[in-house]
Structure formats: C-alpha cells, structure tokens
Amino acid sequence: MAESISVSAQDGHQLSAWHAMPKRKPKGGIIFLQAIYGLTTHLGDVCDWYSQAGYAAIAPATYDRTERGKVFGYDASGAAEGMAFRENLKEQTVLLDVTACQKKLSEQSKHIAIAGFCTGGTWAWISASKLEFDAAVIFYGSDVHDHLNLHPKCPTLFHYGDDDHVVPLNRVDQIRTNYPKEEFHIYAGAGHAFYNPEQANHHADAAQLAHQRSINFLDRHFV
Numbered sequence: 001m002a003e004s005i006s007v008s009a010q011d012g013h014q015l016s017a018w019h020a021m022p023k024r025k026p027k028g029g030i031i032f033l034q035a036i037y038g039l040t041t042h043l044g045d046v047c048d049w050y051s052q053a054g055y056a057a058i059a060p061a062t063y064d065r066t067e068r069g070k071v072f073g074y075d076a077s078g079a080a081e082g083m084a085f086r087e088n089l090k091e092q093t094v095l096l097d098v099t100a101c102q103k104k105l106s107e108q109s110k111h112i113a114i115a116g117f118c119t120g121g122t123w124a125w126i127s128a129s130k131l132e133f134d135a136a137v138i139f140y141g142s143d144v145h146d147h148l149n150l151h152p153k154c155p156t157l158f159h160y161g162d163d164d165h166v167v168p169l170n171r172v173d174q175i176r177t178n179y180p181k182e183e184f185h186i187y188a189g190a191g192h193a194f195y196n197p198e199q200a201n202h203h204a205d206a207a208q209l210a211h212q213r214s215i216n217f218l219d220r221h222f223v
Contacts, residue, residue, distance in 0.1 A: 029105030033120030161190030
C-alpha cells in the first residue's frame with residue numbers, strides 16, 4: 001500500500017506525497033503529478049500499481065504550497081473549483097517540488113521518469129523539458145498544445161482518448177505533428193480522465209491498455 005510521506009524541497013517547503021516501493025530492488029522510479037482535483041487517493045492507487053510492476057513511485061501534493069490537503073470532488077462543482085485552484089501553481093515552485101521528489105527517488109534508483117494526468121500531464125511535459133529525466137508519460141495532458149515551444153529531454157509517451165472534451169483530436173494531432181519522434185496512442189471511445197476508475201469517463205479497456213503500454217515503455221528505457 002502507498003504511504004503518505006513528507007518531502008523537503010530546496011527552498012524549505014515541506015510537501016506531502018504518496019509513496020510506494022516494490023518488494024524487490026526497483027527497476028526505476030516514477031513521479032506522478034496530480035490532476036486538477038489534488039492529491040486524491042487515486043494517486044496513491046497509481047503509485048501502488050506501478051510499484052507492483054517493479055517501480056518506486058511518488059506523487060507529490062503540488063497544491064500544498066497554497067493550501068495543505070486541498071482535494072476536490074469529481075463532480076461538476078469540484079471540477080470548476082479545481083480549475084480555478086490550479087491557477088495557483090507556478091512553474092518555479094512546481095519544478096522545486098518535482099526536483100524534491102526526484103531527489104527522493106534517486107536514493108532508490110538511478111533511472112527516474114516523470115508522468116502526470118490532465119493538468120499534471122502538462123506539468124510533466126514542462127518538467128521533462130526543463131529537468132533531466134530518463135522518460136516521460138503524459139496522460140491526456142490538458143494544456144500541452146499551449147507549450148509547443150518546449151522540447152522534452154527524454155523519450156515521451158502520450159495517451160489521449162478520441163472522445164476527449166478537454167483536448168479534442170485536432171489539438172492532439174497538432175501535438176503529434178509537432179513531435180513526430182515521440183510515441184502517441186489514441187484510444188477509441190475514451191474520454192478525458194479515462195484512466196481513473198473513480199471518474200465518470202473511466203474506460204476500463206483503454207485504461208488497462210494504457211497502463212500496460214506505459215509499463216512496457218518504462219521497461220524499454222530503464223531495463
């Protein structure tokens with residue numbers, strides 16, 4: 001089971017995070033950045049799933065700098081509140097929090113990946129372009145199309161659904177055209193947040209396939 005830990009950033013900020021370790025020596029480490037809803041229990045589950053596949057996993061509470069323990073519900077009001085609250089996130093401090101998690105995982109493995117969901121997918125994209133990682137996995141990054149001036153320093157895997165109301169296919173095509181060397185997968189009948197079983201748009205088949213593809217991607221670049 002993932003455990004809640006505290007991580008120290010370089011500027012002295014203490015942030016909470018989910019953390020899970022595999023039973024054997026990790027094949028690598030992976031950081032998961034939260035969607036607009038905050039550090040929900042789903043992120044703890046995600047850390048568990050990847051630890052079961054042999055990876056040390058950590059998911060930081062990037063909202064902690066504004067309000068500790070801030071989590072929103074998956075209903076319409078929670079989505080609206082989360083969209084507004086995410087505006088508190090700033091690149092400098094997000095990267096400080098990511099770097100703190102990267103340092104924590106470096107105690108357990110020399111290979112580390114960055115990943116994220118929705119807004120977290122966009123921050124993972126920014127992190128992969130600004131910091132040094134071995135791989136990146138972007139789950140329906142909601143604003144990647146607004147950051148096409150960036151270039152990841154590592155191999156990057158993108159997952160998008162073809163029925164995503166947040167990132168329609170024309171925007172996905174724009175991203176894919178701009179980065180032809182990166183790996184893209186489009187899931188038929190899947191909407192935004194299809195990976196999360198706690199959300200209405202969950203698509204079990206697409207989620208399972210995206211999960212396995214992500215593990216295979218990490219294994220190719222880490223093992």
